[in-house]
Amino acid sequence: MSITTYEGASAVFTFADKPAILAFISFLVAATSLYALIATVIHEKHSYALPDEDLDKLK
Amino acid sequence: MEDKKTPPTLEELQALIEMTNTLNMEMFYWWCTALMICIHAGFLSYEIGASRLKNALAAGVKNILAFGFIVPSVFLLGWAIYNAFPDGLVPRMDALMAGMPWSQSMGPNIQDNATGIFWGAFALFAATTGSILSGAIIERARMSAFIIMTIVLGGFLWLLAAAWGWHPEGWLTVKWGYHDVGAAGVVHMIAGFFALGVLINLGARIGRFNPDGSANAIVGHSMPMSVVGLMLIIVGFFGFLGGCIIYNSGAQWINIYGQPTNLSAFSFNTLMGFAGGLIGAYLTTREPYWMMSGGLVGIISVAPGLDLYHPGLAYLIGMGVSALAPLVNNLLLKLKLDDAVGAFAVHGFGGFAGLVISGIFLAGYPNVNGMPEISFFGQLGGALVMAALGFFPGYGISYALKKAGILRVPAHAEERGLDLTEVPAQAYPEWSSMYGQSSTVGGSAAPSTAIAQ
Numbered sequence: 001m002s003i004t005t006y007e008g009a010s011a012v013f014t015f016a017d018k019p020a021i022l023a024f025i026s027f028l029v030a031a032t033s034l035y036a037l038i039a040t041v042i043h044e045k046h047s048y049a050l051p052d053e054d055l056d057k058l059k
Numbered sequence: 060m061e062d063k064k065t066p067p068t069l070e071e072l073q074a075l076i077e078m079t080n081t082l083n084m085e086m087f088y089w090w091c092t093a094l095m096i097c098i099h100a101g102f103l104s105y106e107i108g109a110s111r112l113k114n115a116l117a118a119g120v121k122n123i124l125a126f127g128f129i130v131p132s133v134f135l136l137g138w139a140i141y142n143a144f145p146d147g148l149v150p151r152m153d154a155l156m157a158g159m160p161w162s163q164s165m166g167p168n169i170q171d172n173a174t175g176i177f178w179g180a181f182a183l184f185a186a187t188t189g190s191i192l193s194g195a196i197i198e199r200a201r202m203s204a205f206i207i208m209t210i211v212l213g214g215f216l217w218l219l220a221a222a223w224g225w226h227p228e229g230w231l232t233v234k235w236g237y238h239d240v241g242a243a244g245v246v247h248m249i250a251g252f253f254a255l256g257v258l259i260n261l262g263a264r265i266g267r268f269n270p271d272g273s274a275n276a277i278v279g280h281s282m283p284m285s286v287v288g289l290m291l292i293i294v295g296f297f298g299f300l301g302g303c304i305i306y307n308s309g310a311q312w313i314n315i316y317g318q319p320t321n322l323s324a325f326s327f328n329t330l331m332g333f334a335g336g337l338i339g340a341y342l343t344t345r346e347p348y349w350m351m352s353g354g355l356v357g358i359i360s361v362a363p364g365l366d367l368y369h370p371g372l373a374y375l376i377g378m379g380v381s382a383l384a385p386l387v388n389n390l391l392l393k394l395k396l397d398d399a400v401g402a403f404a405v406h407g408f409g410g411f412a413g414l415v416i417s418g419i420f421l422a423g424y425p426n427v428n429g430m431p432e433i434s435f436f437g438q439l440g441g442a443l444v445m446a447a448l449g450f451f452p453g454y455g456i457s458y459a460l461k462k463a464g465i466l467r468v469p470a471h472a473e474e475r476g477l478d479l480t481e482v483p484a485q486a487y488p489e490w491s492s493m494y495g496q497s498s499t500v501g502g503s504a505a506p507s508t509a510i511a512q
Contacts, residue, residue: 009169010168010169011163011164011166011167011168012167012168013166013167016163016166022160022161023161025160026135026160026161030131033131036127036206037128037203037207040124040202041203041465043481044202044203044468047472047480048468048472048480048481052475
């Protein structure tokens with residue numbers, strides 16, 4: 001928890017007073033995006049290699 | 060007996076006015092952002108409709124993914140780029156750090172009603188750039204390559220362009236008096252020229268051109284879906300253009316450069332430019348796809364001077380530029396560039412022509428804070444900067460992806476269709492049982508090539 005009262009508070013979000021944790025969370029956001037990109041590449045590679053008779057397995 | 064209320068003090072009234080202004084500002088941009096989502100919905104419908112049956116869902120997935128990747132990119136770095144780079148390529152470090160995701164303003168903050176709401180509007184502008192690219196390259200670009208390119212374009216590049224030309228202290232305005240209130244350059248040209256650079260490396264869809272260089276029509280499976288999508292984009296433009304004006308508490312609205320203006324001006328010229336664009340494209344094509352695209356061209360071509368044009372002039376500009384846009388698309392076809400939805404003609408050419416024309420009609424209008432007045436060469440120079448800033452990164456990144464062999468889908472996947480190949484769902488499950496397999500080339504109409512045939 002970053003605040004104990006709303007009186008005089010400004011940033012009220014989780015870990016607002018812990019920039020290292022915020023940086024780590026931001027890293028996770030970036031890493032998740034990268035993971036989704038890699039997952040897309042793997043999915044493409046797999047699906048392009050499927051012979052025509054196996055394509056229905058995707059449906 | 061009635062209680063006698065104590066009248067509020069001047070300080071209390073002042074606080075009430077300020078709070079009302081702040082909340083009005085917040086609500087205004089909130090709804091602008093909501094309307095801007097219609098742009099993305101419109102592009103979704105338009106691109107699905109412009110795709111052949113065998114690629115309909117893949118086009119949709121690509122467009123949806125653009126949103127999913129661009130928004131966090133703008134959060135992680137894009138917003139900081141916009142705030143830090145108005146001087147060129149050397150960042151303002153304090154502004155850079157203030158825009159980073161661990162900054163106190165980059166999240167719920169009860170003392171800051173502005174950052175999140177402006178960030179949201181900018182994220183939606185970013186999504187628009189991604190959608191512009193998305194349409195141009197449908198039916199043969201790899202999803203992964205598109206994701207990389209759209210992150211670069213929407214997450215970072217357009218924000219650098221906005222820092223230069225759509226910022227109160229952007230160097231293009233400070234040095235050249237550049238004026239582009241409706242983002243014709245920083246959004247439309249950047250995305251349109253980026254797409255052009257990509258198209259050169261991506262190549263045409265299989266079957267698009269004959270060995271003698273003539274073009275075949277590759278038509279989408281649903282022109283009605285595309286046309287409705289284009290109309291949705293027009294709806295979204297009212298949010299987009301509303302987001303281009305600044306709610307200035309206690310005084311008049313101002314544009315992004317600090318010049319006084321109002322929504323009334325935007326209303327006149329947006330609608331007149333749109334109407335002119337519809338008529339211009341109708342005169343040269345007679346078909347609804349290009350008429351609606353022409354409406355977009357009309358708005359984009361008057362966007363630089365929405366705050367200053369006479370509405371009649373906006374109509375004429377929109378009509379003239381829109382009449383030429385389909386011809387520009389035909390020119391691309393002659394160069395064997397397969398822009399599936401005419402994205403370059405609409406956004407790249409429309410934005411460029413609009414900026415150059417604005418240099419003729421707006422020359423001599425003053426800027427504020429001692430910045431140079433609007434001039435023809437300032438507008439032309441700004442347009443050339445936007446063209447270069449869009450084109451060269453688009454060309455470079457797509458060239459690198461091509462060399463790595465990951466820009467384009469394999470030929471066999473393109474021929475059998477991307478839906479069948481990579482999407483675990485079917486757009487129209489009853490289709491094959493009713494009509495047999497869908498055709499791979501051809502159809503009933505010719506959206507992007509109607510006047511080329």
